[in-house]
Amino acid sequence: MMKQTEVGGTRKKVTNSLAIAALVVLFIAYMFPFIMVVINSLKQKRDIIKSPFSWLYTIKGLSFDNFVKAFTQMDFLNAFKNSLFVTVSATFLVTLLAAMLAYYIVRNKNVISGATFALMVASMIIPFQAIMIPLVSIYGGTLNILNHRLTLIFMHTGFSMAMSVFMFHGFVRGNVPIALEEAAYLEGCTHTQTFFKIVLPLLKPIISTMVILNSLAFWNDFLLPSLVLTDKKLLTLPLSTYSFYGTYSADYGTIMAGLLLCVLPILILYVVLQKQIIGGVVAGAVK
Amino acid sequence: MESKKKGKDFCIFALPGMFCFFAVVIIPFLYGVYLTFTDWDGVAQTKNFIGFSNFIGVVRDGQFWLSLLLTFRYVIVVVILVNVLAFAIAWLLTRGIKGQNFFRAGFFTPNLIGGIVLGYIWQFVFSRVFVNIGESTGWKLFEISWLSEPNKAFAALVLVSVWQLSGYMILIYVAGFMGLSEDVLEAASIDGAAGWAKLKNIIMPLMMSSITICLFLTLSRAFMVYDVNLSLTAGGPYGTTEMAAMHVYEKAFTSRQFGVGQAEALILFIVVACISGLQVYLTKKQEVEA
8 A cells, every 4th residue: 555645745646646557557458459459450360379469579470461351351342331321321311300300399389299209208218129020020021121221221210210309309498599480480481491590500519419429329230230231232331240250250360450440430530529429428328 | 371381390390200210119119019919930921819829938938038137147247347447437537637538538439339340359359369368378267268168258248348338437427527516525525524435425426317327328238238249259158148139139030939039029128128217216316416
């Protein structure tokens, strides 16, 4: 144990440096798996098995071959495009529709809007697993529209609707003054014009929160896309990682490079938008 | 005229969002309840009404109850570890040290990445890196891959989940700590509260709303664990780490017993809803205003 010093300041300094030491150790432990992936993605299988830690003294095996191999084998570009298309479309759709629906619910107090909102709040505790089987049965059997990216976008939109409406609802009620809208109506604006010109710009903070939360969820989702998309050309990144790993699981170097490729786009985005992402996640959780 | 306009507004503003929600969540959910009373196998054109047979099938499905029990064990361990660790790290982070934001951002990183990729990364760490440490140091702990032994595979699953979830909870606890009033803490110190007493009597009650949120999030996430389960252990070795969510999936889509699978999914849903509801009720009661 540290000896307690008489002077408060010194004692605080000592505990603070202990805190920093503890944090650094924990931080390295948290980062350890990522460090392993980065180091080993540059090495050949032989070197990886012999010593996964070595970096410097087996320069011989260091190369970017793994990345080239992984890039082509998991059809990275195609999967990336699919993921991007699905994530962007679904995020756009759910943000717009949820904002409109929440706005309608706040401004029109009637049985339908009240019941819909109550149903949405209640539905937020239903886990996906309780819905996936009938979902496949309806959309795969009766309607037969699985294996389309649009179906996946539609489902993502539907599943995030409740949570998004809930968040927009709280924001509209607290932060959008009705006086502004009334002024717009006096000027002759229709409801639609008022919403897009007056209300929507006021929603910017909550829109950015919802865009961050939803796009992260859509980008990383595995279970829903795995039920909807089976055609190899349509796979999103998590799905193509899954099938790629299943085929090449013993080829460590290529696997590590593939995993790194998967993680990279989101990490780059994180470095740029770190403040917004953390702020969005906190705002989303605390509500 | 006015009512016609109202109808148009409803169609533009409310209907599209409502349609998505009802078509994807509510209708499948209700249809799922109906499915539990039929003998549908996923392929057949016809579904016969078979009463409560599927629920009897659930009772007889010993594997389901084992996986549910295992899930309970997993949830208890994960929820406790995640919250204690995240609380402690958040406390360390909010002592006014430099680089606070950097650390916080770093700890959160695993949450940006999908469970499938995380599971594969750790599979490599457990089966190659740790085994290599075991070989070169002779540590018994790492002698063989953790993933090849039931108890250690369970521990591995817990470790990865704690690693992932704690970063998220750290954010919430940090926000909570930063919201604590300096005055109250100082007053407590002047009154002689320090160390454990201060934590238990002053800080914990004031942090209760953060604790409510974190417990709720960790509970619901841990109960529904699937991605990491699939990619890290795939239920192995010999199905000993198959959690409830994975069992439901296997029952429906691999064994093609959709009715029984759906009945199990509904039971799981009711269990989770009751437990999270109880937790929110209990911890909310502890919340105080500063």
